[in-house]
Amino acid sequence: MTIQTPLGRASLRRRNFLVSAAAVAGGFSLGMRLPVGDGPAHAAQVKELNAWVVIHPDDKVVIRIARSEMGQGTLTGLCQLVAEELECDWKNVTWEYPTPGENLKRNRVWKNFSTGGSRGIRESQQYVREGGAMARQMLIAAAAADWKVPASECTASNSVISHPSGKKTTFGAVAAAAAQLEPPKEVKLKDPKGWKIAGKPVNRLDTVDKVTGKQIYGIDLTLPGMLVATVRACPVIGGKLKSFDAGRVEKMPGVKKVFAIDGNAVIVVADTYWNARTALAALPTEWDVGKLGEVQTETINAMLKEGLTATEAFVGNKVGDARTAIDGAAKKVEATYSFPYQHHVTMEPMNATARYTPEQCEVWCGTQNGEAAMAAASEASGLPVAQCDVHKLLLGGGFGRRGRADYVRQAVLAAKQLPGTPVKLIWSREEDMTHCQYHPTTMCKLTGGLDAQGNLVGLHMRISGQSILASLLPQNLQNGMDPVMFQGLAASGVEAAYGYTVPNLLIDHAMRNPHITAGFWRGVNTNQNAVYMESFMDELAEAAGQDPLAFRLKILKPKWADVLKAAADKAGYGKPLPAGHFHGIAQVMGYGSYVAGVAEVSVSADGMLKIHKITAATNCGHVVNPAQIERQVAGSFAYGLSAALYGEITVKDGAVEQTNFDSYNMLRIDEMPKVETVLVPTHDFWGGVGEPTIAVAAPAVLNAIAKATGKRVRNLPLMHHELKKGA
Amino acid sequence: MAVLNVNGKSMNFTADPRTPLLWVLREQLGLTGTKYGCGIAQCGSCTVLIDGVATRSCQVPLNSVGNRKVMTIEALAASGTLTKLQEAWVKLDVPQCGYCQSGMVMAATALLAAKPQPTDADIDAAMTNICRCGTYQQVREAIHAAAKA
Numbered sequence: 001m002t003i004q005t006p007l008g009r010a011s012l013r014r015r016n017f018l019v020s021a022a023a024v025a026g027g028f029s030l031g032m033r034l035p036v037g038d039g040p041a042h043a044a045q046v047k048e049l050n051a052w053v054v055i056h057p058d059d060k061v062v063i064r065i066a067r068s069e070m071g072q073g074t075l076t077g078l079c080q081l082v083a084e085e086l087e088c089d090w091k092n093v094t095w096e097y098p099t100p101g102e103n104l105k106r107n108r109v110w111k112n113f114s115t116g117g118s119r120g121i122r123e124s125q126q127y128v129r130e131g132g133a134m135a136r137q138m139l140i141a142a143a144a145a146d147w148k149v150p151a152s153e154c155t156a157s158n159s160v161i162s163h164p165s166g167k168k169t170t171f172g173a174v175a176a177a178a179a180q181l182e183p184p185k186e187v188k189l190k191d192p193k194g195w196k197i198a199g200k201p202v203n204r205l206d207t208v209d210k211v212t213g214k215q216i217y218g219i220d221l222t223l224p225g226m227l228v229a230t231v232r233a234c235p236v237i238g239g240k241l242k243s244f245d246a247g248r249v250e251k252m253p254g255v256k257k258v259f260a261i262d263g264n265a266v267i268v269v270a271d272t273y274w275n276a277r278t279a280l281a282a283l284p285t286e287w288d289v290g291k292l293g294e295v296q297t298e299t300i301n302a303m304l305k306e307g308l309t310a311t312e313a314f315v316g317n318k319v320g321d322a323r324t325a326i327d328g329a330a331k332k333v334e335a336t337y338s339f340p341y342q343h344h345v346t347m348e349p350m351n352a353t354a355r356y357t358p359e360q361c362e363v364w365c366g367t368q369n370g371e372a373a374m375a376a377a378s379e380a381s382g383l384p385v386a387q388c389d390v391h392k393l394l395l396g397g398g399f400g401r402r403g404r405a406d407y408v409r410q411a412v413l414a415a416k417q418l419p420g421t422p423v424k425l426i427w428s429r430e431e432d433m434t435h436c437q438y439h440p441t442t443m444c445k446l447t448g449g450l451d452a453q454g455n456l457v458g459l460h461m462r463i464s465g466q467s468i469l470a471s472l473l474p475q476n477l478q479n480g481m482d483p484v485m486f487q488g489l490a491a492s493g494v495e496a497a498y499g500y501t502v503p504n505l506l507i508d509h510a511m512r513n514p515h516i517t518a519g520f521w522r523g524v525n526t527n528q529n530a531v532y533m534e535s536f537m538d539e540l541a542e543a544a545g546q547d548p549l550a551f552r553l554k555i556l557k558p559k560w561a562d563v564l565k566a567a568a569d570k571a572g573y574g575k576p577l578p579a580g581h582f583h584g585i586a587q588v589m590g591y592g593s594y595v596a597g598v599a600e601v602s603v604s605a606d607g608m609l610k611i612h613k614i615t616a617a618t619n620c621g622h623v624v625n626p627a628q629i630e631r632q633v634a635g636s637f638a639y640g641l642s643a644a645l646y647g648e649i650t651v652k653d654g655a656v657e658q659t660n661f662d663s664y665n666m667l668r669i670d671e672m673p674k675v676e677t678v679l680v681p682t683h684d685f686w687g688g689v690g691e692p693t694i695a696v697a698a699p700a701v702l703n704a705i706a707k708a709t710g711k712r713v714r715n716l717p718l719m720h721h722e723l724k725k726g727a
Numbered sequence: 728m729a730v731l732n733v734n735g736k737s738m739n740f741t742a743d744p745r746t747p748l749l750w751v752l753r754e755q756l757g758l759t760g761t762k763y764g765c766g767i768a769q770c771g772s773c774t775v776l777i778d779g780v781a782t783r784s785c786q787v788p789l790n791s792v793g794n795r796k797v798m799t800i801e802a803l804a805a806s807g808t809l810t811k812l813q814e815a816w817v818k819l820d821v822p823q824c825g826y827c828q829s830g831m832v833m834a835a836t837a838l839l840a841a842k843p844q845p846t847d848a849d850i851d852a853a854m855t856n857i858c859r860c861g862t863y864q865q866v867r868e869a870i871h872a873a874a875k876a
Contacts, residue, residue, distance in 0.1 A: 070824050071822075071823030071824030071825065071860040072823070073823070203817075203820045204820055204822075206822075206825070207816075207817055207820055207821075207822055207825075208809075208817055209825075210822040210825030210828050211809070211813045211816045211817055211821070211822065211828060211832060212760070212800065212801070212803065212804050212809070212813065213758075213759075213760020213761070213799065213800030213801050213803075213829045214760065214801075215825055216759070217762075217826060219759075219762075219763065220753075220759035222757065222759075228754075253743060272750065272754040272755075273750060273753075273754060274742075274743075274746050274747070274750040274754060275743075278743075345859055346824075346826075346859065347762070347764050347770065347772060347824065347826040347827045347857070347858070347859050348762070348764075348824075348826045349763070349764075394824070394825070395824060396762070396824050396825070396826030397824045397826060397859050397860065398824075399859070426763075428766065429763075429764065429765045429766055429767075627820065631820075631823060631861075631862070631865070634861055634864050635823060635860045635861030635862070636861070637861065638858070638859070638860070638861025638863060639859065639860075639861055642859075660765055660766070660767050660769065661764075661765045661767065661769035661770055661857065662767060662769055666857050666859065668854075668855055668856075668857060668863075669850065669851060669854045669855075669856075669863040669866060669867065670851035670852075670855075672861070672863040672864065674864065675864060
């Protein structure tokens with residue numbers, strides 16, 4: 001089928017390049033790993049079976065994965081799915097990333113590189129499984145041809161092909177012959193009920209190097225002759241650079257070049273990061289921030305508050321006539337909530353390495369979207385995209401932040417100043433903290449009407465605040481409306497539908513967009529929407545004099561109700577708890593999955609909150625790796641509770657006030673509750689896992705706090721609230 | 728010319744004496760297993776052992792190290808064999824993105840050296856490293872598992 005693949009040649013080229021890099025490092029060689037996973041030892045000599053599968057004569061299987069690995073386990077999960085259909089021995093599996101440039105050359109054979117929205121597995125499972133199945137059929141066909149028996153009489157298992165006559169051979173022995181065959185036109189995928197590798201809690205493929213310090217992240221990359229740069233952009237997002245005095249720092253140790261980019265940032269290139277950083281700190285800069293310098297958190301909040309009662313709003317979900325129903329209700333409940341800006345805080349600060357020549361631009365970086373990074377490289381370099389490529393490395397955290405390519409653009413602009421020299425651009429944590437695409441800020445006013453029996457007869461949810469699409473992807477707005485605002489609240493659909501049946505419902509959004517850039521932050525808009533809706537459900541239940549679980553189950557649709565019941569059952573909801581402990585519950589549908597959480601908390605007499613335990617249920621349809629799902633669910637609480645307890649970005653004179661971890665705190669091990677994960681898969685759909693559960697973390701805890709203290713916290717983060725009785 | 732005792736070897740190199748140990752390790756010595764996370768000794772990604780004490784190397788100037796012994800993550804399995812703690816880490820599949828894990832492993836190595844059978848409270852007190860992926864539950868399990876091994 002193939003001659004030597006372009007990817008094989010590319011791998012060889014990179015390999016030689018990096019081996020020489022390790023040699024240059026001299027006595028401190030660290031067994032540097034290729035930034036292409038466990039790159040095949042003889043990639044150039046071994047023909048692929050197809051884009052997904054390469055099998056070496058020694059039976060080693062290289063599976064190519066286009067989606068990015070940032071800790072979420074997608075890499076291992078996708079490899080499991082390919083290996084399942086391939087029928088190879090899991091012990092033989094290694095992996096590598098194709099580059100977006102190779103994808104472009106091969107007519108996007110690997111399809112989408114973008115890794116966000118918990119889509120990594122659910123949106124690529126079909127074609128990666130087909131890739132594995134096709135490769136298996138080709139291997140069987142090659143063995144059958146050699147044995148002169150019908151392929152239909154042969155079977156494959158554990159990298160061995162067998163025939164009833166007793167003949168046996170290995171994948172490695174027939175791979176070269178199989179690679180010459182035409183791929184089958186059609187393949188039949190296995191019934192998940194018969195899975196042997198997929199669906200099992202196998203260990204990750206990328207663990208050992210992360211435990212020995214050998215894993216090379218973007219920030220660790222070294223190339224021959226490489227220089228290191230660091231950047232300071234205008235502290236007010238949208239402001240401009242007025243002046244800078246390069247002469248003051250050009251003679252400082254190690255400094256190679258000082259220049260401005262994009263009219264809004266200064267870059268220092270030096271021999272080391274530390275020298276670049278030291279010089280940048282000494283570089284006098286003046287900024288022009290104009291009217292943006294007058295923006296404060298208070299002015300943003302006033303803007304949002306106005307939207308809570310504005311006449312004009314985009315309607316996201318409407319049933320019956322909510323306003324009339326509420327006006328005529330026996331009892332009316334009203335509450336206003338708010339949710340601040342938040343930062344992703346990937347542990348690895350933004351960075352990228354670029355090398356520019358007039359003929360070629362190459363980038364090495366951690367990115368959630370290799371193709372977007374390549375497009376940014378093309379735009380910044382001025383070279384056609386066919387002359388650019390991106391070599392992906394594992395990400396030291398993504399959480400949505402590395403879906404953007406702003407840091408790639410800056411690295412390429414820096415490299416363009418020094419043609420032929422690789423330049424690694426590293427953001428300081430301070431730069432990272434102050435130049436994010438932040439989780440947007442919103443407020444929400446909820447009004448509900450109950451009849452005399454305590455039934456919910458009408459509900460109006462007015463969201464006011466920032467749209468991510470307006471900030472990043474205005475072309476995706478629909479007649480001005482941002483449909484993503486209604487995640488978890490949508491009228492229908494398989495992605496993020498509202499689970500309650502309310503006879504009269506209105507959910508609408510008054511868009512108010514401050515100048516702070518908003519972006520996709522793990523869980524995105526399900527996070528605040530679930531805080532608003534699930535907290536208010538408890539408020540309604542209380543007004544109705546009903547238990548919050550019973551109140552919900554009366555109006556929840558079956559799949560939403562089932563997962564909530566599973567969490568409640570496992571947590572022992574309704575049964576006696578230790579003295580002073582209280583349960584709070586929450587549920588949501590997001591990213592194609594149904595999730596629910598039960599938080600068990602206590603609040604001491606002096607107001608100290610302790611989150612003892614979380615019980616979380618997930619129905620993600622098919623389960624590819626239960627151990628990784630458990631880790632994503634537990635991690636979702638670390639992430640969601642960090643935000644609920646501490647997450648708040650504030651604005652002063654137009655600039656973000658928080659600069660590092662001393663002013664932006666996060667949950668540590670002593671505050672991490674025990675998380676028990678309950679998987680209740682119904683095996684009838686493919687849902688996402690990395691994000692949905694974050695949304696239930698905060699409301700479950702807030703509902704438990706209300707039970708424990710009688711205090712209803714409606715404005716996050718929790719650190720601003722005194723939970724002591726009587727305070 | 729500066730000299731440091733790193734991972735049992737005497738290392739000679741050139742750097743400004745005020746350079747943080749973190750950046751000397753990463754840039755002068757090529758030991759990139761020690762990570763930069765915050766630069767203000769908050770997150771623990773840069774944790775190394777100095778004379779056996781878990782230390783955040785981003786706040787240690789080069790000229791304060793003297794002849795004390797610096798140990799980085801790269802030294803743990805230098806012989807080709809994982810330590811008991813690393814084995815537990817691998818078996819329990821602790822890392823997610825992995826970026827904070829060098830610091831976690833070094834902090835836990837110091838903890839087990841000081842307290843071979845740590846309690847949960849000991850772990851809470853010693854393991855103040857930040858992990859954004861949320862591996863805390865597995866970190867705790869791995870430390871207990873290594874203590875029992």
